[in-house]
Amino acid sequence: MIKYCDLKKINSAYGDELREAMLRVAESGWYILGNECRTFENDFAAYCGCRHCIGTGNGLDALTIILLAYRELGIMDEGDEVIVPANTYIATILAIIQAGMRPVFCEPSIETCNIDPCRIEELVTERTRAIMPVHLYGLAADMDRINAIAGKHSLKVIEDAAQAHGALYNNKCTGSLGDAAGFSFYPGKNLGALGDGGAITTDDDVLAGAARAIANYGSHKKYVNLYKGMNSRLDELQAAMLSAKLPYLDKDNGRRRAIARQYINRIRNPHITLPAADKEGNHVYHIFAVLTPWREQLQEHLRKEGIETLIHYPIPPHRQEALREYSGLQLPITEQIHREELSLPCNPAMSDEEVTRVIDAVNSFSPAQPLL
Numbered sequence: 001m002i003k004y005c006d007l008k009k010i011n012s013a014y015g016d017e018l019r020e021a022m023l024r025v026a027e028s029g030w031y032i033l034g035n036e037c038r039t040f041e042n043d044f045a046a047y048c049g050c051r052h053c054i055g056t057g058n059g060l061d062a063l064t065i066i067l068l069a070y071r072e073l074g075i076m077d078e079g080d081e082v083i084v085p086a087n088t089y090i091a092t093i094l095a096i097i098q099a100g101m102r103p104v105f106c107e108p109s110i111e112t113c114n115i116d117p118c119r120i121e122e123l124v125t126e127r128t129r130a131i132m133p134v135h136l137y138g139l140a141a142d143m144d145r146i147n148a149i150a151g152k153h154s155l156k157v158i159e160d161a162a163q164a165h166g167a168l169y170n171n172k173c174t175g176s177l178g179d180a181a182g183f184s185f186y187p188g189k190n191l192g193a194l195g196d197g198g199a200i201t202t203d204d205d206v207l208a209g210a211a212r213a214i215a216n217y218g219s220h221k222k223y224v225n226l227y228k229g230m231n232s233r234l235d236e237l238q239a240a241m242l243s244a245k246l247p248y249l250d251k252d253n254g255r256r257r258a259i260a261r262q263y264i265n266r267i268r269n270p271h272i273t274l275p276a277a278d279k280e281g282n283h284v285y286h287i288f289a290v291l292t293p294w295r296e297q298l299q300e301h302l303r304k305e306g307i308e309t310l311i312h313y314p315i316p317p318h319r320q321e322a323l324r325e326y327s328g329l330q331l332p333i334t335e336q337i338h339r340e341e342l343s344l345p346c347n348p349a350m351s352d353e354e355v356t357r358v359i360d361a362v363n364s365f366s367p368a369q370p371l372l
């Protein structure tokens, strides 16, 4: 059985470093907001090419805290609108709602599955304050066009970079492509902790200060509370795990790209649409997403061939019970992606032999009956 994502195998590649770091933290007697967190924040800021990195408890909080910080700074207000791709993971939408603001759903491009820049401007109103592009599946969104629209309408650009650690755009790293960015270090992400974790990156000194305080009870100084903050911090143990793995991120992303290149060059099946090939490091293939109208049949075929696949995501946010107030929206491209998407295994723990098995199995698929 080829597992979709074998976290045990992925992390065993760093077993010695992780064990050593775990012991170091366990024996240090310091578990929250210490040297491990600070070291990782500095290293990750440098990696992304940003002035600031602020560790958070998870990716959802990272995005929420950015918006809350803009509110505290008087740049955004309750009920303001944030334009967001409709086909994202629900966390992006929830961050906007949790910050007391309103998500405005934008259709993606079917070629990239990222927010379609052609369709952003028609959604801008007097209440729009930000665009929140998602580098979905690991592919950097079309930031030049997004930033140009934002500049024209004085909007902030907040990247949801949870799936795209290390992806490049014009040779700059995600996390440094807008005004601020939220990352997740959920274990399955390209840079994954051994538990929950997240981070905010930004070049904005004022925003960074407010965000850091909000993540720590609204306090920038012990027992002095400037804001009604929350408790969302990257703990020392997870920071140490991430510091152990960060030096290998580029190599791991390179392996993901090499697997994706094999898939793109060798999968020949007229019933399946493959994702865009990587250009200049712009795709880190967190998810290798194919589209096919025969998604359920293909998934079953691959299961019988011993290959586990996943769907990202089976139900679009506006069709979720939790977001029923948006259920009236007509978003045909979003719905097509959610109907047709299937994720093939693509991660650094896979062997060449496993990659070939996936390719052969996909090539041997043909639908039982043509679509009506």
Ligand SMILES: *Cc1c(COP(=O)(O)O)cnc(C)c1O
Residues within 6 Å of the ligand: 058, 059, 060, 061, 088, 089, 091, 092, 134, 160, 162, 163, 183, 184, 185, 186, 196, 197, 198
């Ligand atoms: C994983 C993810 C998040 C949320 O990250 P958590 O750490 O799980 O809170 C947000 N947005 C996207 C696109 C994600 O994939």
